[in-house]
Amino acid sequence: MQRLARYAIAAVLVLAVAFISVPVRSQPKPGAKKLDFAFILAPPESSATGFKWMAEEVTKRSGGSINMVFHGGTLLSKELEIMDAVKSGNVAVGSPAGAACTVFPEMCVFLTPYLVRDYHHAYTMFNGEIGKKLDETFQHKYKLKTVFFYDYGFRHFWNNKKPINTPADLKGLKMRVQQGRVFADTVNGLGASAVPMAWGEVIPAAQQGVIDGADLPIVNINALKIYEVSKYASLTFHNYGPTLVVMNLAIWQGLPSDQQKLILDVGRETQAKIREATESVDNFAKAKEILEAKGMKVNAADVASFRRVAEEKIWPGYKQQYGELWDKIVATK
Numbered sequence: 001m002q003r004l005a006r007y008a009i010a011a012v013l014v015l016a017v018a019f020i021s022v023p024v025r026s027q028p029k030p031g032a033k034k035l036d037f038a039f040i041l042a043p044p045e046s047s048a049t050g051f052k053w054m055a056e057e058v059t060k061r062s063g064g065s066i067n068m069v070f071h072g073g074t075l076l077s078k079e080l081e082i083m084d085a086v087k088s089g090n091v092a093v094g095s096p097a098g099a100a101c102t103v104f105p106e107m108c109v110f111l112t113p114y115l116v117r118d119y120h121h122a123y124t125m126f127n128g129e130i131g132k133k134l135d136e137t138f139q140h141k142y143k144l145k146t147v148f149f150y151d152y153g154f155r156h157f158w159n160n161k162k163p164i165n166t167p168a169d170l171k172g173l174k175m176r177v178q179q180g181r182v183f184a185d186t187v188n189g190l191g192a193s194a195v196p197m198a199w200g201e202v203i204p205a206a207q208q209g210v211i212d213g214a215d216l217p218i219v220n221i222n223a224l225k226i227y228e229v230s231k232y233a234s235l236t237f238h239n240y241g242p243t244l245v246v247m248n249l250a251i252w253q254g255l256p257s258d259q260q261k262l263i264l265d266v267g268r269e270t271q272a273k274i275r276e277a278t279e280s281v282d283n284f285a286k287a288k289e290i291l292e293a294k295g296m297k298v299n300a301a302d303v304a305s306f307r308r309v310a311e312e313k314i315w316p317g318y319k320q321q322y323g324e325l326w327d328k329i330v331a332t333k
Contacts, residue, residue, distance in 0.1 A: 028059060028067035033255070035068045035092040035247075038082045040199070042072030046219045046277040047095070047150060051245070054270040061262055068093070078198065079103070087143065089248045098152060098199065100243040101180040106137060107242060109322045111182045113190070113310040115329060116240035119279050122151060125332050126242060130325075138246065145252040148267040152217045152241035153278040156287075157234045158226050159213025160206070163299040164234035167191040167309045176202050176214035182318070186239055187215075189314040190306060203229055217241065218287045219278045227294040235284055236301045238310070245270075 028034075035058075043049040048070075055070035075091065076082045079099035085091040101108040109115070116122050125131065126149035135146040157164045159173060170191035177183035177194045184194040195211050205211045206229040213230055220226075221233055245267065252260065281290060288298040319326050 029064040032062075032065055032067040033259070035066060035251070036075065037068055037070045037093040038075040038085060038091045039070070039072050039095055040077065040079055040082065040097055042074070045072075045223045047097070047152075047274050048072045049277070050150075050270045050274040051095070053273065054266055057266045057269070058263060061266065062259065066259060066262075077200065083246075086246060086248050089250060091248075092251045093147065093245065093247045095245045096243060098178050098241060098243065099180070101182060102178075104134075104138065104142070104244075106134060106325075107244075108180065108182045109318060109325055109329065110242045111180075111186070111239050112318045113186045113238045113314055114307045115315070115318075115326075116242075119153075119275075119282075121332060122240055122242065123275070125329065126151075128332075130328060130332070139249055143249040144246040145249050147245040147247055147263060148271040149242060149244045150271050150274045151243065151278060153219060153282045154237040155215040155217055155239040155241055156221070156236050157213060157215050157238075157301075158221055158230045158232060158296075159234075160229075160231050161212050163232050163297065164236060164301055165299060166302050166305045169234075173212045174210075176205065176211045183239070185314055185317075186310075190238065190309055206230060215239070217278060218281045218290070221287075221296075222281070222290050222294075227291055227296045231295075231297060233287065233291055233296050233298045234301045235287060235299070235303075236306055237303055238306055 037051060037055050039048055039051055041048045043052055052070045052072060055068040058066055058068040076085060079096045080103065082091065082094040083096050083103045086094040096103040101111055131146070131149055138144050138146055157170070157175065159175070161173060162169060164170060167190050173192045174195050175187050175192040176197045177187050179196050179198065184196060187194040197205060197211070202211070202214055206213065215238070216224070216226060218233070247263075255263075281287060284298070284300045291298050
């Protein structure tokens with residue numbers, strides 16, 4: 001009997017040590033401020049992966065006083081539905097994903113093909129004075145607080161017909177574009193036929209031959225398994241894709257300053273994670289390594305020839321439209 005008692009005590013001690021050794025994740029407290037975060041996609045898509053991490057970190061670091069819950073591809077199915085929900089306050093936090101230009105026309109200028117020179121140029125603008133001014137505009141005009149800007153990197157063409165080396169190779173191809181004039185202007189101006197289409201329709205349209213292809217950054221050509229519906233990826237770097245995470249302004253203003261700071265701080269860390277995921281694969285060597293292993297053919301296009309066409313055919317109208325902001329973008333070093 002004594003031996004049995006010793007075994008029982010030992011078992012209890014082992015369990016106690018096990019529970020002490022396993023880190024307990026911070027749980028929301030009763031009465032915690034719930035902040036729903038809606039997005040159209042779930043992990044492993046690059047930004048969704050970052051947003052899920054952000055929601056968990058905000059909840060943990062708040063000591064449970066905030067319960068930020070990420071809904072990836074489950075709450076609402078379309079970018080504009082999400083943004084309407086954030087504007088109304090039915091959802092606290094959201095992102096327009098690739099539809100930023102549709103929701104915020106002020107963002108369209110950055111999508112002008114080849115206007116944003118490289119990642120350093122982009123980060124300097126959005127984490128600097130231009131980003132600050134846009135945040136002020138969005139608060140005043142749309143009642144939305146910018147948590148942080150992020151991006152989908154530079155977009156590249158993918159299609160089922162042939163490698164795209166010069167603008168002449170786009171002739172006759174039907175390429176899906178996001179809804180927004182600048183996307184259609186880019187694809188039509190460079191030589192293809194633009195087919196505006198919501199993202200949810202793209203994969204079946206490619207499978208059925210309704211479109212020949214579309215464009216995406218390398219990180220999402222991989223994450224969204226475009227290699228299952230397309231043969232060729234051509235690195236054209238034609239559009240830089242900035243977007244952002246926003247919060248309903250009234251909900252934001254209702255938070256104490258320490259919680260506001262926490263959300264902005266974790267947001268900047270999330271921004272860095274998403275940028276790293278995007279930029280680290282956005283080069284020929286890495287794209288070739290990742291995508292050719294999955295059956296795609298990757299080629300480096302003659303970017304200079306695409307840039308010349310863009311500057312001649314597409315830039316003049318946008319430069320006139322955006323005036324002072326265009327000049328600030330060009331002047332940013």
